[in-house]
Amino acid sequence: MSRLSVTLKVAIGLLMVESIIELSFVSSMVAWLHRRASQGFFFNYSGSTYLLAGEPLNIMVDQGHTSNGAAGTAFVVIGLGGILGLFLRSWSRNKSGGAATFARSIYYLWLSFNIPAFLLTTGALAYVFAVTNAHEGQTIDVTLAAGLNGRKYPLDDWTPQNWFSAILNLDLVDAREDIQNHLSVMRGWQYNLIPLFIVQLGVTILALWEFFDGRRRSKAMTHNEFIARNEK
Secondary structure (H helix, E strand, C coil), X not given: CCHHHHHXXXXXXXXXXHHHHHHHHHHHHHHHHHXXXXXXXXXXXXXXXXXXCCCCXXXXXXXXXXXXXXXXXXXXXXXXXXXXXXXXXXXXXXXXXXXXXXXXHHHHHHHHHHHHXXXXXXXXXXXXXXXXXXXXXXXXXXXHHHCCCCCCCCCCCECHHHHHHHHCCCEECCCHHHHHHHHHHHHHHXXXXXXXXXXXXXXXXXXXXXXXXXXXXXXXXXXXXXXXXHXX
């Protein structure tokens, strides 16, 4: 086994770890939104206490779905698919017949999926940061929020990160630490897209490099065998 092949396998393992981290962050955020945030939060204003709905009317969740899809694709298609594809390629080496051809086809299919999967992660990274930054610094109209009686806040479009950042600017009765902790998780899945992107770029480059290097070695070996037969 070449050093390049070993490096590729290590990179695939690292990609799977990064993918699990991303999926865990997104799942934790979604669970908290449904379990705790849906109950709303109490805040003080002008000497009275009011209930603010846990989610605004216009909450943007597509960036979470996109990140989840990119991480899931990286884990299942590139991670698990890579383990299977590389194993089947190794097994089918120097073999012929339908089973060997099928095994090599699985490897080629996995190889062809690397670039689309990487582009999905690239798109998720760009989209999440673009959307989040576009809504940076939004604030909640406290007077309006106090008059909603727990109904969803109707102004503006919000990402989860920006909405809960704005809630922390209110005079909350409780739950501040809980919100801060889960806001860190939300920012975690956003910023974890950066190492996921870098590792997947490495896997994509290594997979293609290893493939072309293997073909070069195979052609060189075939050429040497041809010369050796002619010299006899």
